[in-house]
Each structure stands twice: as structure tokens, then as C-alpha cells.
Amino acid sequence: MxxxxxxxxxxxxxxxxxxxxxxxxxAQEEEFVSNFADQAIEILSDEGISENDKTSRFTNVVMxxxxxxxxxxxxxxxxxxxxxxxxxxxxxxxxxxxxxxxxANKLDQYSGEQVQIxxxxxxxxYVIVESNIVREGTDTLKINLKWRLINRDGDIKIIDLNIExxxxxxxxxxxxxxxxxxxxxxxxxxxxxxITVSN
Amino acid sequence: MKYRILIVLFLSSxxxxxxxxxxxxxxxxxxxxxxxxxxxxxxxKVNRVVFQFNIIFDKLILRPIAVTYRAIVPExxxxxxxxxxxxxxxxxxxxxxxxxxxxxxxxxxxxxxxINSTVGILGFFDPAASMGLVSENExxxxxxSVWGVExxxxxxxxxxxxxxxxxxxxxxxxxxxxxxxxxxGGSAPDSLRTYRMGTGAVDFxxxxxxxxxxxxxxxxxxxxAVRSFYSQGRESQASNNLEINTQDQENDIFDDxxxxxxxxxxxxxxxxx
Numbered sequence: 001m002x003x004x005x006x007x008x009x010x011x012x013x014x015x016x017x018x019x020x021x022x023x024x025x026x027a028q029e030e031e032f033v034s035n036f037a038d039q040a041i042e043i044l045s046d047e048g049i050s051e052n053d054k055t056s057r058f059t060n061v062v063m064x065x066x067x068x069x070x071x072x073x074x075x076x077x078x079x080x081x082x083x084x085x086x087x088x089x090x091x092x093x094x095x096x097x098x099x100x101x102x103x104a105n106k107l108d109q110y111s112g113e114q115v116q117i118x119x120x121x122x123x124x125x126y127v128i129v130e131s132n133i134v135r136e137g138t139d140t141l142k143i144n145l146k147w148r149l150i151n152r153d154g155d156i157k158i159i160d161l162n163i164e165x166x167x168x169x170x171x172x173x174x175x176x177x178x179x180x181x182x183x184x185x186x187x188x189x190x191x192x193x194x195i196t197v198s199n
Numbered sequence: 200m201k202y203r204i205l206i207v208l209f210l211s212s213x214x215x216x217x218x219x220x221x222x223x224x225x226x227x228x229x230x231x232x233x234x235x236x237x238x239x240x241x242x243x244k245v246n247r248v249v250f251q252f253n254i255i256f257d258k259l260i261l262r263p264i265a266v267t268y269r270a271i272v273p274e275x276x277x278x279x280x281x282x283x284x285x286x287x288x289x290x291x292x293x294x295x296x297x298x299x300x301x302x303x304x305x306x307x308x309x310x311x312x313x314i315n316s317t318v319g320i321l322g323f324f325d326p327a328a329s330m331g332l333v334s335e336n337e338x339x340x341x342x343x344s345v346w347g348v349e350x351x352x353x354x355x356x357x358x359x360x361x362x363x364x365x366x367x368x369x370x371x372x373x374x375x376x377x378x379x380x381x382x383x384g385g386s387a388p389d390s391l392r393t394y395r396m397g398t399g400a401v402d403f404x405x406x407x408x409x410x411x412x413x414x415x416x417x418x419x420x421x422x423x424a425v426r427s428f429y430s431q432g433r434e435s436q437a438s439n440n441l442e443i444n445t446q447d448q449e450n451d452i453f454d455d456x457x458x459x460x461x462x463x464x465x466x467x468x469x470x471x472x
Contacts, residue, residue: 074453102417109409124454141281148453160453165435167449171427174238178423193419 026120026127032156033129033147036065037115044110055104062103067150067157068096074159075173076187079180083187091187094194101198115145126150126159239352240426246355250422253360254415257404265404279323280402286315286322287395288336291377295337299345307334335436339376340369344437353426361429 039061043054072095073080083091118130127149135141148160148167160169176190183189240246269277289312296305311334314327343365344350351364362370404411418424434448 098417102413106409106413124450126450126453135278141278162449164432166428166431170449170452171424171431174427175418175420175423178238178426179420182420190419197417197419 025122026129028154029127029129029149029151029156030117030120032065032149033131033158034115034117036061036158037131041110041115044107045112051105051108054107055100058103058107059100065158067159068099070150070157070159071099071169072096074169075176077173077177079176079185079187079190087187087191091191091194094191094198098194098198123148128162238426238430239350241352242354246353247422249355249357250425252357253355256358261400261404262408265401265408268401269405269408277402277405280398281406282315282319282325283322284395284399284402285325285336286312286319287391289315289334291339291373292334292337294376295339295342296334298339298342299337304334304337307332308337338366338369339372340366340433341437343369350433350437353430361425363433366433 040058043049043057043061046054049057069092072092075095076083076091080088113133113135116132116134118132120127120129122128129147129149131145131147133143133145135143144164146162147158148162148169150157150159160167162168179190179193180187272280289308293305293308293312296302296308311327311332312322314330314332315322315325318324318326340363348365350366354362354364354367356362356367359370414424415421
């Protein structure tokens with residue numbers, strides 16, 4: 001036990017240096033996430049606007065920041081390629097409504113959390129920017145967020161958000177795949193279900 | 200004695216499950232060659248039934264308690280409870296750090312427990328963190344994964360929720376290994392255990408009321424969503440301790456998806472009414 005404790009004091013030293021060793025490889029991408037978070041938080045913490053206004057302004061910011069088209073195709077996986085143009089169009093419209101509906105009317109739940117950028121790294125074709133959300137009223141209860149970004153010649157878009165190791169886009173994809181597997185791989189059934197849930 | 204029965208029950212169930220897994224897992228979900236398929240759920244039919252049962256239990260009991268708890272207890276107190284639960288988890292984390300060969304982490308966890316239990320007033324505050332002592336909770340399921348035990352198929356347990364044979368084994372062994380359960384005797388450890396189990400469930404549930412409500416209401420397939428959340432979460436926790444990185448797997452999934460720009464679809468307009 002005594003040995004272990006001695007170890008820990010050495011570690012305190014190491015840790016205090018490690019905390020400052022994070023570098024910012026992708027300054028452009030980090031700035032993008034930081035700007036996005038600032039814009040979103042500004043809208044969320046604005047007490048003076050109506051619920052509908054809030055949602056519509058928030059949607060504007062989100063839609064400008066994400067590549068919804070790419071996300072829509074990704075979550076549908078190979079079913080996308082096997083669909084007719086008509087089905088693709090119906091699906092894209094339905095998914096967009098579903099996506100907006102997933103956060104609409106819930107924006108008043110925001111309670112002062114702040115986003116801190118921690119660092120960034122390359123991830124295949126993409127860049128991941130890591131950040132923390134600090135729980136209101138504490139300084140150590142943190143939620144880890146990783147933003148997956150695509151950079152097309154300076155045009156940066158978010159394509160995934162990973163919360164504490166859970167990728168929302170992959171979760172959505174697994175959900176759609178499971179629904180399709182239980183419904184004869186029929187995309188029309190999926191579209192109908194998406195529309196029902198969004199209404 | 201009662202543990203022995205549980206362990207026997209468990210071992211036999213593992214053997215049975217692995218038999219099923221090897222037969223069925225290869226048949227399911229192999230409808231694509233290129234995709235990385237991570238879903239291992241040969242018992243989906245049974246799991247879905249238990250899952251429905253758990254939803255009802257949650258609706259009738261756990262969620263109402265969590266809602267009441269959050270309504271009555273001020274945020275400051277709730278944060279203290281979260282901290283004290285984290286603190287009570289430190290001894291078992293330290294044991295698992297040692298079992299995983301992470302002596303330095305074990306030192307951190309032990310120091311955290313000692314500092315926060317004293318200076319941090321029974322763990323209600325976290326002065327250790329401001330001293331740079333930060334550690335993640337480790338359970339025996341994660342230790343088993345470090346030891347190379349495969350998670351096995353996805354399981355939904357009555358009352359306890361999502362699990363796998365590995366994590367279930369870890370949970371049972373955790374009660375045997377936890378110093379908090381071994382120290383002393385009589386009612387003090389018992390009440391601590393009850394506090395951790397009961398309050399832990401309520402604490403977790405109260406932090407996730409909106410998230411779980413939303414997930415349930417907005418899901419295309421709630422069962423699959425929870426399964427994905429659980430599997431992804433456990434994998435990323437396990438990978439903290441392993442050479443393999445789940446982020447690499449995640450990157451592969453995204454990279455394998457070739458960006459098909461040939462059909463852009465309808466003009467997605469940003470209109471919200």
C-alpha cells in the first residue's frame with residue numbers, strides 16, 4: 001500500500017504536465033467547432049425569443065454546420081444504393097424532418113453548460129475535434145464530446161458527434177439496419193416509420 | 200453460499216449461450232460483405248421480451264422515483280450524491296487497476312479514495328481532482344476484457360438491463376472483490392452496498408430522464424438504439440485499457456463508407472415551421 005501511494009505522488013507530477021501537453025493540430029477545425037458551439041449556446045441561452053423562433057434559429061445554425069446529406073446516406077448504409085431515386089428523395093425529406101424533430105421543443109433544457117475544446121487529430125478521411133462539456137455547478141463532472149468533421153477544401157462540415165464513446169450516427173445506423181432486418185429490408189416501411197415518429 | 204449458486208448458474212448459462220452464439224451469430228446480419236458488422240445478438244427475440252419487461256418496470260417504478268428525486272432534491276445535493284457514489288466506486292476501481300496491471304492507476308484510485316473520503320468529507324467533494332488525481336471507474340467486466348475474454352452475445356437481464364456474459368460475470372465477481380463489501384461486518388457494509396445499488400440506479404436514471412424519454416419517443420427501433428449505445432459505450436470503456444482502439448474501428452466504419460456524390464437528392468431547404 002505504501003509503495004502504491006508513493007507511486008501516486010510521482011503520477012501527480014506527470015499528470016500535471018500531461019494536462020498541458022495537448023496540441024492543436026487542426027486549428028481551423030477546432031475553431032469551427034468552437035464557433036458552432038458558441039453560436040448554438042448563444043441561441044439556447046437567449047431568454048427573449050419564442051420557442052419556435054429558438055428552434056428555427058437553432059436549426060439554421062445546425063443545418064449550416066452539418067452535412068445532413070452525407071449523414072442521411074451513411075445511416076441508411078447499403079440500402080441507399082439499392083433504392084430508387086423516388087425512394088431516395090422521400091427518405092431524405094423524411095429523415096430531415098425526423099432529425100429536426102429529435103431536438104425541437106427540447107431546447108429549453110439547456111442549463112448553462114459550456115463546451116471546452118481539448119484537442120484534435122486526423123481520423124482517416126476526417127478530423128476529430130475533442131471537447132468537454134462541464135456539468136453546471138461542478139468543475140470536474142465532464143462529458144466528453146468528439147466531433148467528426150469533413151474538410152472539403154476549407155468547407156468544413158460536422159458528420160458525427162461522439163458522446164462518451166458513443167457515436168450518434170453509428171447508433172442511428174444500427175437502429176435503421178435493425179428495423180430493416182426486421183421488416184423485410186423494405187425501405188418504404190422504414191420511411192413510413194420515420195414519418196410516423198416525426199409527427 | 201448464495202454466490203456459489205449464482206456462479207454455477209452463470210457458468211452453465213455461459214456455456215449454453217456460447218453454444219447458441221457460435222451457431223447463430225454467423226447466420227445473422229451477414230447481408231453485406233463490405234460493411235463492418237458489430238452486432239452480436241443471437242438471442243434478440245428473448246432479449247426483446249425482457250427489454251419490454253424492463254421498460255414497464257422503469258415506467259412504473261424507477262422513472263417515477265428518479266423524477267421525484269430530481270424534483271425534491273436540490274442540484275447541489277444531487278451533485279454531492281454523484282460524487283459520493285464515484286468515491287465509493289474507487290476501492291473496486293483500485294482492485295481492478297491492480298488486476299489489469301495498472302499499478303500507477305491503482306495508486307491514483309487509492310489516493311483519490313483516501314483524499315476524498317477525508318478532505319472531501321465522505322466523498323461529497325472531489326478535492327483529489329483539483330490535485331490532478333483523475334481516474335476512470337473500472338469494473339471487473341473491463342478487467343476480463345483486458346484479460347482477453349470476449350464479451351459474448353448481447354444480453355438483456357431482467358431489472359439490470361443491457362449486459363453481456365462477460366459483463367454479467369464481472370458484475371457478480373465485483374461484489375466478491377469489492378473491498379467495500381469485505382471490510383468489517385454487520386450492517387455498515389450492508390447499508391453502504393444498498394446505498395450504492397439503490398441510489399446509484401436513481402442517480403443514473405435522474406441524470407438521464409430527458410435523454411431516455413427522447414430516445415424512447417423518437418426511436419425507430421428503441422431496442423436497437425439501446426443495444427448500440429450499450430455496446431459502443433462498453434467497447435470504448437474497454438479500449439481505454441487495451442492496445443486496440445475503438446476509435447480505429449469507428450474510423451474504419453466511416454472510411455469504408457464511400458462518399459457517393461452521384462445523387463445529391465432533392466434540394467434540402469432549411470425551413471422550419
